[in-house]
Amino acid sequence: MDLGEKGKFGLEKRTVDSLNCNTTGLTTTEWNQIGSLPCPSASMVDSFGHVIWNQLPANTHNLSFSNAQASASSSTIGKPVPMNWNPSDSLTKGGMFFSTGMGMLPLSLSQFPCDAGFTERAARFSCFSDVAYPFIVPGGSDATAEAQMQKNEAGRIEVLKGRSVLIDQSSNSGSPMKEQREKGPNEFSEPEFSDDAREESPNSSKGVFGINKRKRSDQDMESDQGQAAAQLPFEAAKDVTDNMQKAEKNSSTMANVKPLGKNPKESGEAPKEDYIHVRARRGQATNSHSLAERVRREKISERMKFLQDLVPGCSKVTGKAVMLDEIINYVQSLQRQVEFLSMKLAAVNPSIDFNIEGLLSKDLFQTRTGSSSAIGFTPEMIHQQLHPPHQGLIQVGMPGVMNPSDVFRRALNAQLASTSGFKESTQQMTNAWDEDLHNVVQMTYGNNPPLKTQDLNGAPRDGFPL
Amino acid sequence: MQAADLSFHRSFLKTMFMGLKLGVSSKKMSYQERKRVIKLSANIAMAVAGNGMNWSRALIIRHAKHEKNKVLLRSLLGRKRYESITEPGFPLNFTWQRMIMKRRFRRTNSILRRGAHASNGATARVIARSMAKKRTRTLKSLVPGGESLDDFSLLGETIDYVISLQTQVNLMRLLTEVLSVSNLRKKELDKASREVKC
Numbered sequence: 182m183d184l185g186e187k188g189k190f191g192l193e194k195r196t197v198d199s200l201n202c203n204t205t206g207l208t209t210t211e212w213n214q215i216g217s218l219p220c221p222s223a224s225m226v227d228s229f230g231h232v233i234w235n236q237l238p239a240n241t242h243n244l245s246f247s248n249a250q251a252s253a254s255s256s257t258i259g260k261p262v263p264m265n266w267n268p269s270d271s272l273t274k275g276g277m278f279f280s281t282g283m284g285m286l287p288l289s290l291s292q293f294p295c296d297a298g299f300t301e302r303a304a305r306f307s308c309f310s311d312v313a314y315p316f317i318v319p320g321g322s323d324a325t326a327e328a329q330m331q332k333n334e335a336g337r338i339e340v341l342k343g344r345s346v347l348i349d350q351s352s353n354s355g356s357p358m359k360e361q362r363e364k365g366p367n368e369f370s371e372p373e374f375s376d377d378a379r380e381e382s383p384n385s386s387k388g389v390f391g392i393n394k395r396k397r398s399d400q401d402m403e404s405d406q407g408q409a410a411a412q413l414p415f416e417a418a419k420d421v422t423d424n425m426q427k428a429e430k431n432s433s434t435m436a437n438v439k440p441l442g443k444n445p446k447e448s449g450e451a452p453k454e455d456y457i458h459v460r461a462r463r464g465q466a467t468n469s470h471s472l473a474e475r476v477r478r479e480k481i482s483e484r485m486k487f488l489q490d491l492v493p494g495c496s497k498v499t500g501k502a503v504m505l506d507e508i509i510n511y512v513q514s515l516q517r518q519v520e521f522l523s524m525k526l527a528a529v530n531p532s533i534d535f536n537i538e539g540l541l542s543k544d545l546f547q548t549r550t551g552s553s554s555a556i557g558f559t560p561e562m563i564h565q566q567l568h569p570p571h572q573g574l575i576q577v578g579m580p581g582v583m584n585p586s587d588v589f590r591r592a593l594n595a596q597l598a599s600t601s602g603f604k605e606s607t608q609q610m611t612n613a614w615d616e617d618l619h620n621v622v623q624m625t626y627g628n629n630p631p632l633k634t635q636d637l638n639g640a641p642r643d644g645f646p647l
Numbered sequence: 648m649q650a651a652d653l654s655f656h657r658s659f660l661k662t663m664f665m666g667l668k669l670g671v672s673s674k675k676m677s678y679q680e681r682k683r684v685i686k687l688s689a690n691i692a693m694a695v696a697g698n699g700m701n702w703s704r705a706l707i708i709r710h711a712k713h714e715k716n717k718v719l720l721r722s723l724l725g726r727k728r729y730e731s732i733t734e735p736g737f738p739l740n741f742t743w744q745r746m747i748m749k750r751r752f753r754r755t756n757s758i759l760r761r762g763a764h765a766s767n768g769a770t771a772r773v774i775a776r777s778m779a780k781k782r783t784r785t786l787k788s789l790v791p792g793g794e795s796l797d798d799f800s801l802l803g804e805t806i807d808y809v810i811s812l813q814t815q816v817n818l819m820r821l822l823t824e825v826l827s828v829s830n831l832r833k834k835e836l837d838k839a840s841r842e843v844k845c
Contacts, residue, residue, distance in 0.1 A: 477799065484802040491809050502775060505782035508805060512789050515812040522819040523689060527682035529826045530671055 655696045655811070659818055662692035662723060670719050687716055689819055691723055697811045702804050705792025707732055746795055 459476050461467045485504055489495045492511045498504050666688025671681055687710060694706040707724070710716050711733050721729045786801065787793040790808050793801050 481799055481802060484799070484806065487806055488802065488809070491806065491813075500775075502778040502782055505779060505786060508809070509782060509785050509789060512786070512805070512809060512812065515809070515816055516789075518816045519689060519812070519819065520686065522816065522823055523686040524682050525823045526685045526819065526826065527678055529823060529830055530667075530681055530685070 655814055656818060658696035658698075659692045659815065660822075662695045663688050663818070663822070666691060666719065666723055669722055683715075684719070687719065688723075689815060691720065693811050693815045695724070696814075697807065700804065700807050701796065701800070702791045702793070702808045704732065709791055 459472050461472055462475075465471070465475070485501065488508055489498070489504065492507050495504065495507050498507055667685065670684035670688055676684075690706060690710060694703040697703045707720075711720055711729070724732070783798065783801065786805060787796070790801065790805050793804060796804060
């Protein structure tokens with residue numbers, strides 16, 4: 182997306198070509214309604230052009246957007262109108278102003294040299310003072326504001342600082358403009374601070390621009406016409422900006438940032454970028470520190486929620502301290518359980534032949550059970566499986582069948598079968614294991630007569646209903 | 648959920664059995680010694696299974712410091728890993744100690760500062776914050792390797808650690824059940840064979 186590129190790559194991309202794309206992207210209304218405007222800041226002006234510059238005086242015809250002027254009187258803001266200014270017109274209508282000094286004619290959009298020298302030249306033309314000057318200032322202020330806002334995205338700061346003012350302007354205006362265009366008409370009157378990224382950032386940027394514009398325009402108004410013309414739009418802008426003051430407060434770090442789809446209020450990670458885009462919430466400070474803090478707090482609360490699910494009995498607990506208390510208690514209890522179980526194992530241990538354990542592990546690792554939830558062993562499960570076989574075996578009289586691997590496997594299978602319902606596979610596994618168990622039994626219980634192997638085969642089916 | 652990830656379980660059991668086999672010599676060990684070895688095996692098994700996490704490495708280091716464990720550890724972990732973990736050149740101690748010093752310094756400073764403002768009366772927020780801080784400190788002492796972590800990663804580590812602890816407890820419980828049952832079986836077997844003989 183263009184915006185993303187602009188936001189990310191800063192000046193390098195915001196040279197001619199990006200501006201080209203930018204402005205072409207804008208095309209429609211804004212250009213036309215800009216009326217007479219200096220070229221590089223035209224895109225900048227676009228952002229508030231249709232609010233403010235609808236009634237530009239006629240003596241600003243020098244601008245290249247002669248055709249646009251014709252439709253400048255039209256107050257439709259968002260109506261798409263084909264961009265039909267062309268270089269020849271600008272030249273004929275006195276675009277010489279531009280062409281001479283600056284070579285800044287928008288002969289083609291690809292020729293937007295946004296250098297700082299333009300500001301001076303533009304300022305020379307008094308008729309443009311009310312036009313040009315305000316553009317410069319917001320750019321400057323905006324750059325700093327943005328630099329602040331985006332401090333939590335470290336990678337961007339250098340980019341931001343490296344920009345020249347004008348390019349900022351154009352870029353800023355570009356991105357909000359594009360969004361604005363997509364928004365549709367009459368967005369100003371009802372600034373909706375919804376989740377739509379596009380709405381907010383243009384509003385915010387406009388708010389910024391508008392406010393600065395108000396300040397500057399009062400100082401720099403040289404022509405009465407300009408004043409008169411400007412006042413009306415300024416009042417309109419004032420209303421808008423009053424509404425937008427809030428927008429400005431809500432304005433995010435995303436004025437130059439690629440909007441993350443439709444969820445700007447959440448911080449998400451753009452796939453390619455390694456910093457997190459954050460949008461300030463309504464009524465909250467947009468200080469970079471507070472934003473970063475908020476991100477951090479949200480991350481922490483996310484993890485606390487996860488822990489809440491982990492620790493049993495914590496669903497009703499709220500508050501960090503109590504939750505931490507519960508977590509601590511749980512961890513301590515788990516560690517105590519480990520201690521207790523190791524004690525138990527130590528008590529059981531001396532009579533265990535560890536060859537079996539080795540084989541057990543081998544068998545366990547060999548059998549792949551496919552689907553199951555985790556081996557969520559519970560002692561209850563084991564008891565169910567073990568005790569009936571236990572009785573069955575005693576009746577049979579050949580308890581040799583029950584060896585640890587068998588039990589273990591059956592417990593596993595039982596658990597898995599209950600969860601996955603793979604009874605047949607467990608039966609098969611049972612049979613497969615029996616063959617292994619021949620060797621096991623003969624190795625370990627070396628005294629056992631071969632008869633027992635028969636029982637080994639038979640008993641699982643009889644005594645161990647799975 | 649298909650194909651649950653049993654790799655943790657497998658790895659744990661593998662290391663656990665290996666440790667039990669190597670560590671427990673059935674003849675001459677006292678109960679306490681056996682218990683210690685079993686606990687060590689279980690912890691190392693958990694640490695090996697939970698590889699890649701901060702607590703895992705810290706847990707192994709914690710155990711590697713004791714002299715008694717070295718042999719078992721070396722055989723359990725394999726030579727390479729053991730060497731890499733216990734290499735003395737690692738400046739962990741330095742940074743760790745420095746951090747501890749810094750923290751103490753900061754803490755005393757803040758206490759002094761707070762004492763100056765104490766006349767305000769502690770607000771609820773301050774109290775809550777100190778409560779949370781206190782508990783964070785205990786959590787740090789509980790989770791291996793948690794001392795040098797910040798809040799956020801500490802929580803991540805506790806999540807992982809809690810999950811592994813749960814798995815460890817479950818597996819050990821299962822193991823005790825299995826072994827105790829097989830123990831019973833074996834006893835009955837012996838008894839039966841003895842009866843047969845007689």
